[in-house]
Amino acid sequence: MKLVPQITRIFSPIAVAVFVLALAAQGQQPQRADNAQPQPADNAQLHQAVLDLTNPWTVMCVAAHPDDEDGSSLTVLRRKYGVHTVSLFSTFGEGGQNAVGPELYEELGVIRARETMAAAEVQGSEPYFLGFKDFGFSKSAEETFRAWGERELLRRMVLQIRRLRPDTIITNHDTTSGHGQHQATGRVILQAFDAAADPKQFPEQLKEVSVWQVQRLFVRSRGADAAGQTFTIDPNETDPVRGTTYAQQALAGLQKHATQGPWPKTVPAGGGRISRYTLVKQAPNTPALPAGAKTPLDGLKLPEQIASRLVAPTIDGKPLTEFIDRRLEVLVALMNARRVAAFTAPQDVVALDPQRFKLMSSRLDKALAVATGVAVNLNPEGSALVPGEKARITASISNNGVGDIQIKQLTFRGLGVDTKLKVADKMLPGTEATGLVEVTTPRTTNFTVPAAEHLYDGRLFGEPLAAEAELAVEGVNFTARTEIGREVAPGVEILEVAPVPYVTTPATSQKPLEFKVRLQNHLATPFRGLLRVRGPNLETGREIELQPEQIDAANIVVRSLALTGLMQNSNVDVTVDWPNPKEPIAKQVVPLIYAEAIVVAGRKVGYLPSYDKTLSRALTSLGVDAKELTIDDIAKSDLSVYNTIVLDNRPYEAHPELVGLNDRLLKFVEDGGTLLVFYSKTNEWNPDPSRNRPQLAPYPIIVGDERVTEEDAPVTFLQPRNPLLNFPNRITQADFANWVQERGLYFPREWDPHYTAVLATSDKGEQPLKGGLLVAPYGRGNYIYTSFVWYRQLRAGLPGGYRMFANLISYGRRKED
Ligand SMILES: [Zn+2]
Numbered sequence: 001m002k003l004v005p006q007i008t009r010i011f012s013p014i015a016v017a018v019f020v021l022a023l024a025a026q027g028q029q030p031q032r033a034d035n036a037q038p039q040p041a042d043n044a045q046l047h048q049a050v051l052d053l054t055n056p057w058t059v060m061c062v063a064a065h066p067d068d069e070d071g072s073s074l075t076v077l078r079r080k081y082g083v084h085t086v087s088l089f090s091t092f093g094e095g096g097q098n099a100v101g102p103e104l105y106e107e108l109g110v111i112r113a114r115e116t117m118a119a120a121e122v123q124g125s126e127p128y129f130l131g132f133k134d135f136g137f138s139k140s141a142e143e144t145f146r147a148w149g150e151r152e153l154l155r156r157m158v159l160q161i162r163r164l165r166p167d168t169i170i171t172n173h174d175t176t177s178g179h180g181q182h183q184a185t186g187r188v189i190l191q192a193f194d195a196a197a198d199p200k201q202f203p204e205q206l207k208e209v210s211v212w213q214v215q216r217l218f219v220r221s222r223g224a225d226a227a228g229q230t231f232t233i234d235p236n237e238t239d240p241v242r243g244t245t246y247a248q249q250a251l252a253g254l255q256k257h258a259t260q261g262p263w264p265k266t267v268p269a270g271g272g273r274i275s276r277y278t279l280v281k282q283a284p285n286t287p288a289l290p291a292g293a294k295t296p297l298d299g300l301k302l303p304e305q306i307a308s309r310l311v312a313p314t315i316d317g318k319p320l321t322e323f324i325d326r327r328l329e330v331l332v333a334l335m336n337a338r339r340v341a342a343f344t345a346p347q348d349v350v351a352l353d354p355q356r357f358k359l360m361s362s363r364l365d366k367a368l369a370v371a372t373g374v375a376v377n378l379n380p381e382g383s384a385l386v387p388g389e390k391a392r393i394t395a396s397i398s399n400n401g402v403g404d405i406q407i408k409q410l411t412f413r414g415l416g417v418d419t420k421l422k423v424a425d426k427m428l429p430g431t432e433a434t435g436l437v438e439v440t441t442p443r444t445t446n447f448t449v450p451a452a453e454h455l456y457d458g459r460l461f462g463e464p465l466a467a468e469a470e471l472a473v474e475g476v477n478f479t480a481r482t483e484i485g486r487e488v489a490p491g492v493e494i495l496e497v498a499p500v501p502y503v504t505t506p507a508t509s510q511k512p513l514e515f516k517v518r519l520q521n522h523l524a525t526p527f528r529g530l531l532r533v534r535g536p537n538l539e540t541g542r543e544i545e546l547q548p549e550q551i552d553a554a555n556i557v558v559r560s561l562a563l564t565g566l567m568q569n570s571n572v573d574v575t576v577d578w579p580n581p582k583e584p585i586a587k588q589v590v591p592l593i594y595a596e597a598i599v600v601a602g603r604k605v606g607y608l609p610s611y612d613k614t615l616s617r618a619l620t621s622l623g624v625d626a627k628e629l630t631i632d633d634i635a636k637s638d639l640s641v642y643n644t645i646v647l648d649n650r651p652y653e654a655h656p657e658l659v660g661l662n663d664r665l666l667k668f669v670e671d672g673g674t675l676l677v678f679y680s681k682t683n684e685w686n687p688d689p690s691r692n693r694p695q696l697a698p699y700p701i702i703v704g705d706e707r708v709t710e711e712d713a714p715v716t717f718l719q720p721r722n723p724l725l726n727f728p729n730r731i732t733q734a735d736f737a738n739w740v741q742e743r744g745l746y747f748p749r750e751w752d753p754h755y756t757a758v759l760a761t762s763d764k765g766e767q768p769l770k771g772g773l774l775v776a777p778y779g780r781g782n783y784i785y786t787s788f789v790w791y792r793q794l795r796a797g798l799p800g801g802y803r804m805f806a807n808l809i810s811y812g813r814r815k816e817d
Pocket residue numbers: 064065068179182
């Protein structure tokens with residue numbers, strides 16, 4: 001093929017540029033085609049691809065949770081210097097909170113994994129996960145090691161270091177401060193630095209990977225005057241290609257962690273935080289870190305026989321990054337690099353550091369693909385892969401460049417096959433070549449849905465499918481590839497059953513069970529079958545019909561008598577069955593829980609939810625006459641119709657307008673209502689004139705950062721006769737057994753003497769915290785503030801949580817009662 005202008009086809013600036021290149025190929029001096037104006041986004045992509053050829057180093061950032069990574073440094077290292085950057089996360093962060101939606105635990109982990117991928121995309125880094133369970137906040141490394149195993153943490157870190165072969169490692173975590181999972185991660189990475197290089201450590205890994213000596217390990221310095229050898233990254237420089245500062249890019253990455261927000265909307269006027277790191281470990285014979293170092297790699301050198309083979313192409317001795325708006329010249333330089341076998345070496349040299357050669361050679365492939373405008377894509381038909389069913393997948397190669405591309409081979413890999421596809425042998429500019437894969441998904445392929453059930457088994461990102469194209473431009477070979485993850489699901493998937501668990505109380509146990517079920521047909525044909533619910537002494541079902549890819553929301557009501565006795569510790573199965581035989585395609589088990597919790601008769605409750613349906617479901621389970629309130633209701637409606645109003649957790653963060661309506665809520669209390677307020681964080685609650693936030697409680701409450709993280713921390717009844725602990729349900733220690741996650745967080749540090757403190761609790765060896773449940777009369781009503789995590793117990797279906805919640809909403813009486 002020839003790079004000849006196709007003027008009949010496209011008369012455009014690009015065609016002119018092609019003409020210029022054709023002249024260059026004939027040995028004439030190339031001229032700048034001033035009217036050739038590629039898109040800025042393409043410029044950034046091409047700039048990155050050729051910058052990457054100048055940097056053969058890998059930096060790893062180690063973090064306990066998503067959003068603990070140093071996004072600023074990762075962004076600068078890749079976007080400014082072209083470093084290959086990877087980040088390694090101990091967990092998916094599923095023990096955290098969710099500021100934007102109802103998902104918690106494993107469902108939150110799925111979202112946070114995806115947020116991390118999106119943040120990494122902005123930073124230009126690659127995320128990897130060690131897959132430890134995030135069990136929520138802990139105060140010490142020891143508590144974390146009890147859950148994870150210190151040796152297992154070391155084993156997984158060592159394996160990833162041996163696989164990814166970083167030259168230096170950076171981490172935000174030291175060994176003593178903050179979250180116990182941070183301390184544990186900070187402690188074990190110190191050990192992993194040495195262990196990865198030691199063949200006696202985890203020798204079974206050496207069948208798959210080799211030992212690897214990291215050169216340097218750095219820990220983020222706190223405070224301005226860090227001692228020892230340091231490097232400093234200032235992210236406030238403007239990226240000349242993207243037109244924003246690296247700090248702005250890093251903030252855009254941080255904002256992808258939306259569940260952990262709110263994040264600042266803009267970089268502060270004084271600029272983004274400068275990252276300073278202190279050297280804490282280095283390998284023998286590593287060159288000294290120079291004074292004033294600007295990256296963790298400064299001063300490092302590759303052995304000469306490797307370095308001499310990893311030289312980036314140039315034009316007239318200048319780096320290709322200076323020629324981004326002359327992309328055809330860049331392409332010629334890249335083609336020449338491939339012709340002279342840049343980034344390769346004799347076998348004995350490659351064997352010294354094979355992964356680095358592989359990295360740099362694949363970066364040259366990537367640069368050739370970007371410069372030629374070639375991309376490979378995979379598009380599976382339908383909504384998911386179904387074991388035993390045929391999958392049709394289109395592999396396509398697009399040519400958005402200006403020259404012809406020769407296709408030598410297109411290979412598909414996945415679902416147990418490795419197959420060459422029939423495809424055209426040549427692509428003109430502006431065209432696409434496609435190949436079709438038709439393969440039956442093996443019956444043995446494991447499901448990847450629901451994703452929350454695959455957080456730890458390596459199938460979170462779906463079944464991997466890959467396509468690789470071997471291509472040539474003007475006789476110069478290069479490879480372009482893509483890999484995607486595809487969900488594997490049953491033919492008909494149960495997307496959701498609600499509520500789970502199903503909680504009843506004396507007020508509701510005689511009522512029919514009612515489930516909401518959402519289904520999706522993943523088959524290529526319409527599905528006709530049965531949706532059934534079965535349990536001890538109950539069975540019901542009905543016919544369903546779903547078109548391919550159709551999602552259906554079904555209500556299913558199960559009538560049954562006198563369930564109370566049976567319901568304790570039993571389950572019901574929700575299944576989708578083929579009509580004949582009645583064989584299940586999909587099944588979800590729903591635990592039934594009976595809570596002996598009653599609410600005082602005639603109570604009318606209004607509630608303002610924050611992030612999920614926990615309050616709504618709990619009030620339904622308790623059989624309470626309840627109304628979900630909106631901000632508008634609080635602003636305008638007659639609140640005196642309610643006996644109790646409940647504000648879900650972090651209410652002033654979830655609804656910022658609530659601060660301005662707080663007087664209406666206090667007036668409601670004054671007039672005789674009970675206001676029950678779940679916990680807020682310090683920066684969401686404490687008075688702050690700069691945010692126009694007054695004291696929100698009728699008498700002052702100042703919350704602190706104190707938490708009680710041990711689920712079995714002893715709880716003392718400070719006021720055993722207080723109605724909150726006695727009416728209508730008599731609360732005992734049994735109601736505090738089997739808690740999930742923690743006791744509470746952001747406990748009040750100071751409170752006005754008008755309040756009665758009802759409960760005390762503390763983690764081992766700490767002073768009791770007494771502010772977790774505060775109650776005060778105010779006007780004719782009552783104000784209750786609580787930082788115990790009742791909502792997590794309600795959500796988990798813990799009877800004690802229901803009994804205490806019933807007492808909280810039953811507390812106090814309106815004057816007219
Ligand atoms: Zn963290």
